[in-house]
Amino acid sequence: MKIGDLVxxxxxxxxxxxxxxxxxxxxxxxxxxxxxxxxRVNWLNGQISVLxxxxxxxxxxxxx
Numbered sequence: 509m510k511i512g513d514l515v516x517x518x519x520x521x522x523x524x525x526x527x528x529x530x531x532x533x534x535x536x537x538x539x540x541x542x543x544x545x546x547x548r549v550n551w552l553n554g555q556i557s558v559l560x561x562x563x564x565x566x567x568x569x570x571x572x
Contacts, residue, residue: 509547509566511536518565533567 538548545561
């Protein structure tokens with residue numbers, strides 16, 4: 509995943525703690541290098557989160 513990708517919160521394998529932003533499309537605004545591949549995302553409701561890539565699911569394709 510890269511800056512500008514549209515993503516949603518990935519609930520696969522989630523056993524508890526469903527987030528408030530479930531199903532809301534967001535955009536990756538920063539990629540933080542490291543082993544967990546953290547990404548900063550800006551939600552449509554104005555919130556900002558930093559999440560591991562495994563918690564994000566890409567919704568747009570790279571056919572540009």
